[in-house]
Amino acid sequence: MSATIGPLALRGLARRGAVRATSVARRVPRLVQRAVHPPLKAVVIGCGAIAPTHINGYRDSGVVEVVAVSDARVSPLADALDRWPGIKAYRSYRQMLADMHPDLVSVCIWPDDHAEAVVAAAEAGARGILCEKPLALQLDDIERMLAACRPRGIKLAGGHQYRFHPCFVAAARAIQAGEIGTVQRVRGHVVGALADNGPHLVDAARMLIGDPVPVSAECRCTRGRGGVYQGLPVEDSAAGKITFSGGVEFWFRTGDLAPAFFGLTVDGDQGAIEVTPTHWTLNGEVQREGQDVPEAHYRARQFHQFADWVCGHQLRYASNTDQAVQAVEMILALYESARTGEPVAFPVENRGDVIRQLYSDAPRRDAPRQGVPRRDAFIQPALSVGEASSQAARLAVDGGERAAIRWFSSDPCVGLPELARLTRVIASKNISRTYGYQVEALEAEFARAYGSLGAVASTSGTAAIHVALGAINPEPLDEIITTPITDLGTIIPILACHCIPVYADVDPTTGNMTAETIAARITPRTRAVILVHLFGRPAEMDPIVELLRQHDIALIEDCSQAHMAEYHGRKVGTFGDLGCFSLQQSKQITCGDGGVTIVNRDDLLRRAALFADKGWSRDLGREHLFLGMNYRMTELQAAVARSQLRRMPKLLARRRASAEALSTALKQIDGIVPPPDLVDGNHSWWVYAFGIDPTVLGLSLDDMAEALRAEGVRLMRRYLPCAVFEYEVFRHLRTYGSSGYPFTAVDYVAPKREDYPGFMAFQDEHLFIPWSNRAEAEHAKAIAHAIAKVARGFQPWVLDLGALRPAAVAAEPEATARSTDAGSADVG
Structure with a gap:
């Protein structure tokens, strides 16, 4: 018989073909662009909280490829390798710069170490460097950075994202358009320290009113808690003002004095504009322009514009060198005013460590000892002759390939056999065990697989243990010995029986309880031991069984993690009075959630079965013989579990x-x-x-x-x-x-x-x-x-973050210029 295609099918095929063609057409320009203009290569120094913003911002820009990240700590490097497959990771940013030869470098480490990193990036041949705020916290460091970048034609920018934020951009545009008349003053607040969030506050305030030149600064700081942030002494709060050319004053509050996270108000002679990271208002009315723009969108624009500026595709960049340097100088002027108790005029004369001069009782970082190399100066040693041809010889944290590229799945092994049994149950319309046969069949098959007298299916591994305890019927306040290294599901049934959990120590090499550790916890009130075969390794059963037999104590084996494990040729779960198994998804076999209790004593078999069914003796009619639980497994669970048992x-x-x-x-x-x-x-x-x-x-x-x-x-x-x-x-x-x-x-x-x-x-x-x-x-x-x-190859670095010594007295301004070899305790 020949097949024919109707007109509707033809139109459907045509539509699908058009969609595919459109998709290809959209990709072609991007592919051509990448072929003609390969993306810029970027690296990120420091894998702290802000690093993902840089990495994702570059990637979302469409014109930059992030090829590597660095951090002195291994943990964030491991996270980065998991999050961004294909990226390289380095403990040493100098090694990264030497290996990668990047076009763009983002510096996302602690402020004290910005200058070292920027100079290193410049010397490595970067074309553009985007340094997180503050650019530095000493004017001498700023000079070093500029001296490294300007002669080489390197574009240096600051990480002031509010210059790209839609609400701030829209508010600045409205102010420049005269919506509030002539600006009279600016008010602002931000949580945190001046050295941390302060650069955002002063830069955004200046940006809103057209970037006027600062004339003078006044500030008072309060430091009662002795706080330290990113290696810097920080105040509890600060308040003061900056006066700009034209006489406009910017009044601010930070830290404990801030009423909310971040906000600025610009007062004009004809109205006011208020702006925060979430909205902006004109004369009290919320404006729609700039609202509801995802951060990822304007961040991508920020990094795209940075790349275009570096490449010469645009002449200006909103957060260029001049703006970033001006933000630093404003912050330092405020700290200098707090130190001297006087207004400070611009330009600021103190070129040294103003903050530590102000907080003379605060810790200082030690300079590196003579002859001891800087951590960031670390360069990967040359590979041996046998290893030189393979990147696999390098550690992944030193720029090498990961050893384990593909990881195994933890998904359960389920498929057609499980589906077939489920289908039969659904078709039968008997989903409860009361009317079906799957649960009874599972119990019989499970008992047969273990050679036990019988089995009781239930709803979870926890329920399986409760069934076992219900079968032995302990008295309230009896003691049940178990292990301190187990899931709470082992302990819940003990408490549900109103008994007291008592914990026996474990073998330090296997994690299993032993006869000796159990014996140390036995008292006249001990009724049972719940023995966990941890991780699937059988405990040493012979001495434990002998010990408990001598004391007439019941043994319940928790085999939730130990399906079909064997001790001396005998399966675990069959040594004790009862054995309990979990069918939760992570276990060797599963039905999603479920449990099975195998019974090895004739006198416990009926009680265990009744306990899982509300103590209901169905052969006597509607009669409940004792308090039990409703732990009945469904036919659906049993159908899956039976197929899993066959796979086991x-x-x-x-x-x-x-x-x-x-x-x-x-x-x-x-x-x-x-x-x-x-x-x-x-x-x-x-x-x-x-x-x-x-x-x-x-x-x-x-x-x-x-x-x-x-x-x-x-x-x-x-x-x-x-x-x-x-x-x-x-x-x-x-x-x-x-x-x-x-x-x-x-x-x-x-x-x-x-x-x-x-x-x-x-x-x-x-x-x-x-x-x-x-x-x-x-x-x-x-x-x-x-x-x-x-x-064979990992050498841990000593991250000397605690190497801070108290300063006896604050150095004088002219004596505080830092050596270009100053040590770094930065971890990004």
Whole structure:
């Protein structure tokens, strides 16, 4: 039979073809432009809070490509590599400048270090440098910057974004058009210090009224809290005025005196304009011009105009060198007035460190010791002969390629088998377990897979543990021993049974409880132990089982992370009276959320099943035998879980193969401590935990973690932020209303972290990689390569941010000129 295409289909094809053609047509000019005029290369020095604005502003401009970023700290470099794939990262901006030969450089570091960075960028051949405000905070530093840039024809600009902000631009246009008549005065406020947000305030005020020349400045500063910001002593508040040519005065308040974040009011003889970062008003009426423009739009315009100015495509730039320098001089004049107690005339004569002269009791930065190189002067050492041909030999934080480019997905392995079973359930219209058969089938299959007497399906791993506790039926205020390193889902059922959680320490190498740590917590009130097989590694079961048998204490195994893990050829979950499993999405198998409790004692099987169904004995009619929960799993969950159970052998084989490949590789790297081998056991690898020997590597785990993140390894420095008993719910006993029950019903003594040295050692001495069914040998190889790179090549820098010494007395103005070799404690 031949197929025919009707007229409607033809018109649809034509429309789709036109859309594709239009899309291609739109791309062609951009592609041609990039071919004829390749984008300018930009680098960003400093990866602090403002750096993303620069990176995104350049990228959104359409004419600039950001090729690299630098920061002395590894953590923000790792974040940058994750956020902007393809970008290079450097701890040393000098190395970055030498490698990248950028056209444009953004300087986004602390003000004390601006001059060094600008001079370095100029000497590296940059065509344009955009330095965040304030350009500098010493006039001698300004002179150094200008001396480096002007003879080379380098365009130097300041980061004063309010000159591009639509509200401020519209307000300035209205003032220049005479909407409020002749300007009489300007009033303004901003939070923060003069040295920080002050440059924005004074520059925006001057810009609104046409950039008049400042004539004099007066200021008073209050510094009672001894604040330090970005290495600078800062005041609590400041107030004063700047007088401009023509007699217009700008009155301001900052810090504690500011009524809101940022605002300016320009008073004229025929009205007033008020402008803030969110709106502007003319004579009290909100104006629409400039409203609701996303920051990304005007920021892109700011960076696009900067690039055009550098390339000579436009003659003026709103925040050019002159404007940026004038903003600095106004701020320094205000500080000088506060220091002398007198008005200060322009130009300012004090060329030195005015701020630290004013705050003579404030800390100062030490100059570098003789012979000790500056951190920013660091240049990557030459590669060895065997490594010289490969960028892979360089660390990612020193301009090299990341070792782990592709990371495995943590998505569950679901597909047609799950969909087919779900479809059958939907078609049957029996979605509740009460009317269907999927849940009962799952319970039977799960019990058969583990060789247990039976299984009870429920709604979560937490519910599965509650079912187990409900089956053993503890008395209120009984003690249940468990681990301090677990999900709260292990503890919630204990409290739900009105029992007291008691915590046993763990083995510092495996994170599992041991017979010895459990024995130390047993009391006459101990009713059960909930034993967590952490990360899929089975605990040492024989001595634990023997201990609990001697004391007639029930054993509940929490196997939420340990599906099909084995100890001495026997599956975990079958050693105790009951075993509990989670089917939450991150686990080895999943149905989204769900749980299963396997029962290994005949006398507990019926009670466990009834507990999950409100204590309802359905064979007796509408009869509830005891207080239970409604934890019934749905047919939909069970349908997915049954298909997952069938997949489990292959999924676990993949997990084990990739994790064991990583362990084999790590054993070859000096100073790396892979997980201890299991003797006659089988791990199911929910998380891969490994350690280091700091004495061999000469670096800390914190250093290793950040460097590995930069190499593309997705890991956790610690598994939990704290011991489970340190969560707020336990610190403040927020359980049942305000009663604090059951803790307040006994002589409860809150646990202390220091009493758990095994827990602290395990948390502090390991790094944790969440593992996945989708992890493969190539991922293990890349992770091992990353670890080897860092172990063999990473040398942590000492960021001497605390190297501040008290100044005995303030230096005199003529003695405060800083050496061109002054040290930097900047981290961007």
